Amino acid sequence: MTQTYSKDDPTLLVDSPAALIDSIQPFPPRSEREAEFYAVRDGEMLINLGPQHPSTHGVLRVVLKIEGEKIIDLDPVLGYLHRGVEKLCENADYHQAICYTDPLEYISSLFMELAPVMAFEKLLDLEAPRRAQYIRVLTCELNRVASHALFMGWLALDLGGLTPLLYAFVERDEIVEMLAAQTGQRMLFNYFRIGGVNGDLNHDFMSRLGDWMSRALKQVEANQRLLNENEIFLKRTKGLGVVDRDTALRLGMTGPSLRASGVPYDVRRAHPYLVYPELAFDVPTREEGDTYARYLIRLDEIKQSIHMIDQCLHKMPDGPVMAKIPRLIRPRPGRAFAAIESPRGQYACYAISDGTDQPFRMHLHDPSFVNLQAMGVVLPGNLIADTMAIMASLDPIMGGVDK
Amino acid sequence: MDARLARRLDARFSDRLLRPVTGRHDETEVRIAPSEVPEVMRTLHDDPEFGFTVLADLCGVDTGEVMQVVYHLWTEPAVTRDWLRVIVDGLDRDDPRCPSVTFLWKGAEWQERETYDMFGIVFEGNRDLRRIYMPPDYTSFPLRKDFYLADDAARGAGEGVRHMEQMATPAAATRSNTVRRAKIS
Amino acid sequence: MPADVPGNRPAMLTVPGERAVAEPIRVTNTLWRSTHETAYGGGLPPAITHLRELELANKRDDAPWSGALDIIPTKADHVLDLIRANSLWPLLSGLACCAIEMMSAAASVNDMDRFGMFPFRASPRQADVLIVAGTLTTKMAGPLVRLWEQMPEPKWCVALGDCTCSGGRYKRSYSTIEGIDRVLPVDVYIPGCPPRPEALIYGMMKLQQLILERRGHWAERRVGPSVPAGI
Numbered sequence: 001m002t003q004t005y006s007k008d009d010p011t012l013l014v015d016s017p018a019a020l021i022d023s024i025q026p027f028p029p030r031s032e033r034e035a036e037f038y039a040v041r042d043g044e045m046l047i048n049l050g051p052q053h054p055s056t057h058g059v060l061r062v063v064l065k066i067e068g069e070k071i072i073d074l075d076p077v078l079g080y081l082h083r084g085v086e087k088l089c090e091n092a093d094y095h096q097a098i099c100y101t102d103p104l105e106y107i108s109s110l111f112m113e114l115a116p117v118m119a120f121e122k123l124l125d126l127e128a129p130r131r132a133q134y135i136r137v138l139t140c141e142l143n144r145v146a147s148h149a150l151f152m153g154w155l156a157l158d159l160g161g162l163t164p165l166l167y168a169f170v171e172r173d174e175i176v177e178m179l180a181a182q183t184g185q186r187m188l189f190n191y192f193r194i195g196g197v198n199g200d201l202n203h204d205f206m207s208r209l210g211d212w213m214s215r216a217l218k219q220v221e222a223n224q225r226l227l228n229e230n231e232i233f234l235k236r237t238k239g240l241g242v243v244d245r246d247t248a249l250r251l252g253m254t255g256p257s258l259r260a261s262g263v264p265y266d267v268r269r270a271h272p273y274l275v276y277p278e279l280a281f282d283v284p285t286r287e288e289g290d291t292y293a294r295y296l297i298r299l300d301e302i303k304q305s306i307h308m309i310d311q312c313l314h315k316m317p318d319g320p321v322m323a324k325i326p327r328l329i330r331p332r333p334g335r336a337f338a339a340i341e342s343p344r345g346q347y348a349c350y351a352i353s354d355g356t357d358q359p360f361r362m363h364l365h366d367p368s369f370v371n372l373q374a375m376g377v378v379l380p381g382n383l384i385a386d387t388m389a390i391m392a393s394l395d396p397i398m399g400g401v402d403k
Numbered sequence: 404m405d406a407r408l409a410r411r412l413d414a415r416f417s418d419r420l421l422r423p424v425t426g427r428h429d430e431t432e433v434r435i436a437p438s439e440v441p442e443v444m445r446t447l448h449d450d451p452e453f454g455f456t457v458l459a460d461l462c463g464v465d466t467g468e469v470m471q472v473v474y475h476l477w478t479e480p481a482v483t484r485d486w487l488r489v490i491v492d493g494l495d496r497d498d499p500r501c502p503s504v505t506f507l508w509k510g511a512e513w514q515e516r517e518t519y520d521m522f523g524i525v526f527e528g529n530r531d532l533r534r535i536y537m538p539p540d541y542t543s544f545p546l547r548k549d550f551y552l553a554d555d556a557a558r559g560a561g562e563g564v565r566h567m568e569q570m571a572t573p574a575a576a577t578r579s580n581t582v583r584r585a586k587i588s
Numbered sequence: 589m590p591a592d593v594p595g596n597r598p599a600m601l602t603v604p605g606e607r608a609v610a611e612p613i614r615v616t617n618t619l620w621r622s623t624h625e626t627a628y629g630g631g632l633p634p635a636i637t638h639l640r641e642l643e644l645a646n647k648r649d650d651a652p653w654s655g656a657l658d659i660i661p662t663k664a665d666h667v668l669d670l671i672r673a674n675s676l677w678p679l680l681s682g683l684a685c686c687a688i689e690m691m692s693a694a695a696s697v698n699d700m701d702r703f704g705m706f707p708f709r710a711s712p713r714q715a716d717v718l719i720v721a722g723t724l725t726t727k728m729a730g731p732l733v734r735l736w737e738q739m740p741e742p743k744w745c746v747a748l749g750d751c752t753c754s755g756g757r758y759k760r761s762y763s764t765i766e767g768i769d770r771v772l773p774v775d776v777y778i779p780g781c782p783p784r785p786e787a788l789i790y791g792m793m794k795l796q797q798l799i800l801e802r803r804g805h806w807a808e809r810r811v812g813p814s815v816p817a818g819i
Contacts, residue, residue: 030539033531051731052681054710059683059728079536080728081684084761086521087545091552091760099757103723106685106782122428150688169695186692187685187782249479252458252510265457265479271429271486337430337475337486339459348460350473363462365475369517370510377509399684402536402725537763538727545762552760 037075043067049387051080057154057391058398062375069383074376081402089362094120094194094329097359101349102188104366105400108147110140110179111342112400113192115349116362118273118338120194123331123353131319132196133274138312139179139191141305142209145216146175147343148298148305149223151395155295156227158388159236164226171223178208194329196322213313216306224299237291241378241390244289251377252370255345256297257394261289267341279311291393298343298395330357344368344395364403368396404431405485411452419443421492432488437472440491440502447476447487448507454478455487458504461514463522465548470494470524472501494524496547503528521546666800672716672742673796675704679715681735683722686749686782690721693785703792712738717795719788720772723751723758724765733771744795747774748788750781757781 029035040046044067051059059080065073085104089097101116102109114136121128128136153168176186182205183191183198191198227233243253248261258265266283268276284300286293331353339348345367354360371394378390404426412424412433419442421434435443447455455476464471472491491501503526504511515526516535523544526532534541543550682690694700694708709715712735724732736745747768750756755766768774775798778791 030533031531034533051728052679052735054680058687058722079534079538080725080731081723082536082725082727082763083723083758084545084763087550087552088758088761090546103685103757106688165691166696169692170697173692173695173697186784187688247509249456250507250509252508252514254457263479270477270479270481271484334427335430335432335488336428337460337488339486346459348475350460350462350475352464361464363460363464363473365460365462369513373510373513550762552762 034075037063037065037073040065044072057396058401060372060391060396060398060401062387064384064387066384069385071379071382071384071387073380076372076375078372078398078402081398083403085403086362086364089359091358093357094331094359097362098192098194099190101364102190103399104364104403105342105344105347105368105397106187107150107397108143108343109188110136110143110191111340111347112364113190114140115338115340115347115364116351117192117194118340119336119349119351119362120329120331120359122336122338123334123351124194124325124329126195126323126325128196128323129320130275130317131200132321132323134312134316135197135201135321136192137274137276137279138309138316139182139189139197141308141312142175142179144305144343145302145309146172148302149175151298151343151392152223152227152295154395155237155291155389155392156233158392159233161227161230161233164223167223167226171219174208174212178205178212181205181208193322195325196320198322200321209309209313213306213310217303220299220302220306227295228299234292236386236389237295237393239288240291240382240386241393242288242290243374243378247377248289248374251374253345253374255341255343255367255371256301257294257345257371257374259283259285260293260297262287267339267346271339273338273340275312278315279308281308291389294393294395301343328357330355339365342367344397344400345371347400366400366403368394368398368400369403372396372401404428405483408483408485408487415446415450415452416443426485429485430488431483431485432490434490434492436493437491437501440504441506443489444474444504444507447489452482454480454482458508458511459486461504461511461518463518463524463546465496465522465546467548468496470496470499470522472518472524474504499524501526505529520544523547669800673799676716676744676792676795676799677707677709677714678705678717678719679712679735679739680708680710681718681720681732683720683724683728684751686721686751689782689785690719690748690788693788698785698789700789700792703789703796705792712736713740715739716742717744717746717792718772719746719748720752720768721748723756724768724771725763726765727763729765729771732768736772744775744799745772746776746778746791746795748778748791749783750779753777753779 029038038046044065047064047066049062049064051061061077061080063075063077064071085100088100092100098113098116101112104112149168149171153165156164179189180186182202183189243251243257243261245262248258248263253261254265254267262285264283264285267273268281269283281304284297284304286297333353333355335350335352337348337350339346341347346365347367348365350361350363350365351359352361374394375391379387382390408431409424409426412431413420416433416435419435419439421436425432447453455478457477457479458474459477460473460475462473464473469492471494474489474491476487476489494501499522501524503515505515505526505528512529512531513535515529516532518524519526519532520534520536521544533539537545682688692698694706700706716739718736718739720732736743745768747753751758751764752768755764758764759766765771776791776795778787780787783791
């Protein structure tokens with residue numbers, strides 16, 4: 001079959017001259033915004049921050065329109081990691097659908113499983129046992145600490161500092177080995193089930209957790225001291241990429257980026273789920289809305305998470321970790337929406353059931369996808385070097401952006 | 404379902420709702436026609452009695468008979484604890500059009516692009532309606548119910564790209580057996 | 589009318605503005621070409637990569653020492669292989685989840701620096717190994733093969749993770765490529781979802797073994813996929 005359907009077909013590169021590849025400007029323009037963007041005036045230049053670049057956010061392509069070193073406008077191109085998760089979930093069981101959602105935001109994959117599991121439990125009118133809910137909160141907050149530690153490392157890496165990344169990975173490795181002792185996997189855990197969790201806490205996990213908890217706060221403080229008072233870091237992040245309150249709400253931003261702009265919206269407080277009503281924690285909020293504020297908020301959240309893990313360990317009830325549900329799940333027809341607070345913002349799953357054993361429609365609302373739109377609002381006017389700092393502070397994970 | 408919210412919605416939008424206000428657990432559900440979207444959304448957003456300033460989700464649904472666009476809204480500061488689900492019902496499967504809400508929430512722009520990419524629903528008023536996930540010259544809309552995921556492997560190693568839009572025997576694809584109809588409404 | 593264009597009218601898309609709209613600078617491929625026969629693309633139109641012309645000339649590209657050292661027998665080649673094996677510089681091409689495990693393998697706890705593999709080069713021109721970590725989608729396949737072609741010889745390719753070996757859990761998807769060996773010649777496959785960093789290090793050690801034994805694809809390399817047609 002020699003007919004090719006897409007200019008992105010890789011066989012084109014193999015068999016045909018490179019001149020077939022489009023130049024940056026797509027012609028004819030497909031929308032108003034595209035026409036406005038790709039009309040390059042005198043002194044402006046289009047430069048491609050391609051899908052492969054040293055920043056560790058994954059495969060994001062941004063076409064920058066620059067004038068000298070200053071960015072005038074930008075056009076993000078997504079879809080380089082679009083794996084068709086929603087379509088695959090429609091053709092799979094409810095249990096299989098949870099497996100597909102793991103690799104969306106792969107750093108915080110327990111959150112990615114949690115929202116669909118909660119949506120399916122809503123469809124079934126089922127409530128997980130209390131011990132399972134505590135275990136869910138415990139492991140989720142552990143995952144949040146790991147995710148925020150990585151964020152700190154990547155923000156520093158994008159500004160040129162290699163050392164905090166290594167410290168961040170040491171932190172993450174420790175937490176992730178703990179979770180591997182419990183779930184069997186270092187990353188795409190596949191631990192939550194409809195009706196509970198996969199297995200009760202085992203001795204290996206508890207001993208590692210206790211060991212880590214005894215030095216967690218001090219370790220976090222030490223890691224923070226790497227960057228918090230670093231003059232270069234401060235100069236490069238303070239006052240940069242300010243998103244004010246109204247813009248943030250209009251953009252639909254959620255999570256630490258929204259709280260850094262002064263809106264104290266946290267799904268755990270606003271719309272409590274699992275056992276969060278019983279845990280005492282603060283919702284850190286800052287007013288400045290710049291990169292430094294977004295960084296500091298995540299550091300505060302690490303401390304809050306450690307506090308929450310402590311409370312979970314003290315309050316953990318006994319009991320089963322899995323509700324008794326039939327093997328073949330057929331919820332009655334209906335709709336359910338479940339939203340949780342993932343490390344990047346509000347992650348939600350909207351599930352429609354039509355009475356069969358496959359979800360009729362499963363939509364995953366990803367926070368990185370929506371937060372990344374702030375880039376188009378905030379970046380113009382800054383220098384190219386600030387692009388990476390601002391993108392890193394918005395903390396996108398392209399697996400979630402592209403689904 | 405929040406009963407007070409349901410009463411307020413009924414009182415304000417009684418003539419525009421396609422169905423009475425329903426709800427389950429912590430969600431309240433409202434159905435409107437596509438032409439009502441701008442006014443209803445603006446009222447829900449601006450009116451302090453409702454105050455739904457947070458757009459939590461925007462997605463499309465293909466029921467096999469019609470297409471729908473579903474918005475999930477929340478109040479900030481909190482007026483009610485419920486999620487409000489606004490279902491825009493009755494979009495034709497062959498030419499689905501819906502007014503855009505980018506005038507209220509700029510963050511809806513990419514979500515509408517995604518819905519267009521996956522379903523073909525054209526959002527009138529979105530200044531940037533082009534494909535976001537699939538390559539720009541892709542011709543199908545993947546999440547529609549008549550887009551069929553084939554299970555056979557690709558036809559050859561050197562081709563790489565597997566073209567899922569084609570059925571094994573195109574003659575066998577009739578409308579009745581390709582489209583998964585929902586028994587929900 | 590292509591489905592991507594939602595019924596727009598071209599007349600509406602004119603851009604009002606005071607300053608003149610400049611034409612974009614297009615640099616075509618035919619700017620300069622060397623005529624030396626061993627130069628990259630020398631003497632031939634750029635449509636043919638240098639490996640094609642080697643195939644046509646029936647030469648094998650073993651990349652040995654050339655010139656005066658030709659007469660020194662295999663010991664020098666072995667030293668060359670040792671040099672290559674112990675200083676493999678990967679290209680930063682982390683696509684998805686496996687990229688995190690790749691970074692974890694390069695970080696302090698599982699250290700790839702002791703094998704000489706720490707410098708993850710950002711530019712393909714400076715890299716030896718392309719570790720494809722993460723699902724390859726149809727949209728990304730073009731840029732990835734372009735990256736591969738930009739890498740200078742000798743180069744190797746490592747498929748990290750289930751998605752790159754065979755498509756993984758996204759095998760049924762409409763936008764995933766079922767395994768990168770459909771578009772690139774792969775030397776080492778590392779299965780796992782995601783594989784542990786120790787697995788990646790084991791895979792890299794296998795690659796070092798391949799290099800020392802002069803096995804693998806790079807000696808009889810063809811441009812393009814490495815699985816036979818019909819798979």
